[in-house]
Amino acid sequence: MDEILVLAEHREGELRDITFEMLSKARSLGKDAGKSVTALLLGAGVGDYAEALKSHADEVLVLDHGNLKAFNAAVYQQVLSEVLKSREPSLVMIGHTAFGVDLAPGLAVTLELPFASDCIDLAYEGDDLKATRQIYEGKVNATVSFADAPTVLVTFRPSACPVEDAEASAGKVTELDVAVPEEPAMRQFLEYVEAAVGEVDITKADVVVSIGRGLREEENLPMIEELAEALGGVVACSRPCVDAGWLPKDRQVGSSGKTVKPKLYLAIGISGQFQHLSGMKAADTIVAVNKDPKAPIFSEADYGIVGDLMKVVPALKEKIAELRA
Amino acid sequence: MNIVVCLKQVPETAEAEVKLASDKKGIEMEGLPLQINEADNYALEQALLLTEEHDGDVTVVTLGPDSSDEVLRMSMAKGAAEAVRLAGPAFDRGDPVAIARALAAAVKDLEYDLVLTGCMSSDDGNTAVGMALAECLDLPHATYVTQMEMGDGEVTVGRELEGGLIEKLKMKMPCVLGIQTGINEPRYASIMGIAKASKREIAMKSASDLGLDEGSVGEEGSRTKLEELAYPPVGEGAEILEGTPAESSGKLAEVLREKGFV
Numbered sequence: 001m002d003e004i005l006v007l008a009e010h011r012e013g014e015l016r017d018i019t020f021e022m023l024s025k026a027r028s029l030g031k032d033a034g035k036s037v038t039a040l041l042l043g044a045g046v047g048d049y050a051e052a053l054k055s056h057a058d059e060v061l062v063l064d065h066g067n068l069k070a071f072n073a074a075v076y077q078q079v080l081s082e083v084l085k086s087r088e089p090s091l092v093m094i095g096h097t098a099f100g101v102d103l104a105p106g107l108a109v110t111l112e113l114p115f116a117s118d119c120i121d122l123a124y125e126g127d128d129l130k131a132t133r134q135i136y137e138g139k140v141n142a143t144v145s146f147a148d149a150p151t152v153l154v155t156f157r158p159s160a161c162p163v164e165d166a167e168a169s170a171g172k173v174t175e176l177d178v179a180v181p182e183e184p185a186m187r188q189f190l191e192y193v194e195a196a197v198g199e200v201d202i203t204k205a206d207v208v209v210s211i212g213r214g215l216r217e218e219e220n221l222p223m224i225e226e227l228a229e230a231l232g233g234v235v236a237c238s239r240p241c242v243d244a245g246w247l248p249k250d251r252q253v254g255s256s257g258k259t260v261k262p263k264l265y266l267a268i269g270i271s272g273q274f275q276h277l278s279g280m281k282a283a284d285t286i287v288a289v290n291k292d293p294k295a296p297i298f299s300e301a302d303y304g305i306v307g308d309l310m311k312v313v314p315a316l317k318e319k320i321a322e323l324r325a
Numbered sequence: 326m327n328i329v330v331c332l333k334q335v336p337e338t339a340e341a342e343v344k345l346a347s348d349k350k351g352i353e354m355e356g357l358p359l360q361i362n363e364a365d366n367y368a369l370e371q372a373l374l375l376t377e378e379h380d381g382d383v384t385v386v387t388l389g390p391d392s393s394d395e396v397l398r399m400s401m402a403k404g405a406a407e408a409v410r411l412a413g414p415a416f417d418r419g420d421p422v423a424i425a426r427a428l429a430a431a432v433k434d435l436e437y438d439l440v441l442t443g444c445m446s447s448d449d450g451n452t453a454v455g456m457a458l459a460e461c462l463d464l465p466h467a468t469y470v471t472q473m474e475m476g477d478g479e480v481t482v483g484r485e486l487e488g489g490l491i492e493k494l495k496m497k498m499p500c501v502l503g504i505q506t507g508i509n510e511p512r513y514a515s516i517m518g519i520a521k522a523s524k525r526e527i528a529m530k531s532a533s534d535l536g537l538d539e540g541s542v543g544e545e546g547s548r549t550k551l552e553e554l555a556y557p558p559v560g561e562g563a564e565i566l567e568g569t570p571a572e573s574s575g576k577l578a579e580v581l582r583e584k585g586f587v
Binding site: 011016071073074096097098099101102104105106108109110112113114115116117118130131133134135136137138139140141142143144145146147149155158184185186187188189190191192193194195207213214231232239240242243245249252255256257258259263264271285286287288291292293294296298299300301302303304305306307308311312315316318319320322323324 | 338339341342345367420425426444447450451454459461467468469481483487488489490491492493496503507549550551552553555556559560563566573574577578579581584586587
């Protein structure tokens with residue numbers, strides 16, 4: 001039987017959400033297309049994870065080896081190549097994560113696999129797989145088809161698919177016997193360094209007033225700080241504001257920053273790329289101010305104002321002050 | 326130390342409304358300013374900083390239409406010594422692997438200790454060309470790089486993972502690094518630099534110049550194909566508060582009051 005193979009992702013002792021999101025997607029795809037779902041678990045001391053995976057897959061392949069302790073794209077790529085060559089799954093799914101983007105493209109080149117990255121949806125039309133991916137910073141969806149090949153490779157975007165409940169019938173666990181090379185001298189893992197902790201913990205705030213590229217200049221920051229103060233909240237931001245040096249890294253909301261779940265999230269001048277959305281979409285109430293009516297942030301928001309933030313923010317401050325008075 | 330930087334020109338879409346072209350295969354480019362891809366700008370700056378400190382030259386390489394000469398000239402105005410553009414219809418509509426294969430054919434003949442690229446582009450967003458390029462060149466690679474520390478024949482890099490966790494790696498050179506935004510502060514070109522760069526040569530390379538079979542690059546050399554573009558489906562979406570800034574923010578203030586935030 002044809003199989004869909006999902007590479008389980010884990011870091012520092014935990015399976016990551018993307019693993020279960022991909023397995024959920026694979027199961028619904030497999031049901032429609034008559035394909036089984038296999039989870040591939042690579043690592044050192046990871047045998048216990050098979051238990052959690054087997055209720056989401058028909059089979060769990062485990063390769064537990066000391067050389068797989070640290071994630072190293074060079075080592076993982078070589079092992080994956082061997083596994084894919086011997087099993088020839090019709091589809092391989094790897095997370096579109098810092099781990100996956102470092103690994104998948106090289107694999108596509110060496111094995112000459114048709115490859116699409118950062119897919120947000122997958123569907124079979126007959127035997128043909130179609131992938132949906134987003135371009136132009138989430139403003140356009142593209143449908144991609146693949147050349148005829150025994151195996152197709154995709155990376156799949158985190159948070160693009162909900163996690164389905166586990167199946168009652170658990171899959172089998174198979175130990176793999178594949179040679180694992182030592183970490184090559186050309187790329188060696190040294191250590192993980194935790195992000196620095198700042199003065200303000202934005203994950204603890206009930207109200208987060210967040211700014212993006214639309215702020216244009218650091219000089220415009222004080223009016224945002226005043227608005228946050230009026231609402232008893234903290235100022236946070238999307239990545240471009242940290243890159244520009246307007247705010248420190250610990251204020252960044254998004255996949256490479258913090259995940260926040262405040263009661264109110266006010267997104268000002270943030271278009272809403274998925275990296276940002278994944279860090280704030282669990283907020284109770286989301287309000288967006290953006291000049292592009294089609295900005296992706298409006299799909300996540302509860303309330304929106306289409307307009308120039310330089311005019312809206314001062315007006316909003318004034319209205320809040322009036323209500324207070 | 327010599328560094329090759331692969332970069333590209335993209336339309337500025339972060340702040341703009343994007344409209345699909347009538348054939349649904351592309352977008353309306355009119356009215357969208359063209360600029361260097363943001364992450365590539367950081368990669369270029371990193372290369373300039375490193376060659377200024379360790380002596381050497383920066384060569385910039387792009388694959389793209391005639392308009393991309395502008396980003397190559399801007400790169401030279403900032404200090405790049407040489408510029409190469411892969412040009413010609415054979416390269417059109419390549420997928421990330423086909424683009425990487427073409428770039429590799431141009432890069433392999435250059436002298437370099439490092440190859441830097443932006444970690445992703447704002448148009449196609451593949452986050453794949455740089456790492457595929459590394460594989461084509463058979464070089465070690467790392468992406469999402471936000472830290473670099475040069476050693477003797479090696480470089481210690483910090484990769485930014487989810488949650489801001491940094492993964493530190495030691496890489497032998499030459500290697501290919503995908504540079505993440507924020508690693509440095511990109512400079513602006515000087516007026517004098519721009520004037521000088523306008524007269525500089527750009528080396529144009531066609532597929533045959535690079536010894537590439539035309540069927541191995543561009544659309545023909547791609548194993549994925551773009552079928553159609555569409556606007557993302559709008560779910561329930563936001564309740565838009567209409568009116569002038571005073572009116573819409575008045576409505577918002579009222580909502581915030583009802584919810585107990587004011």
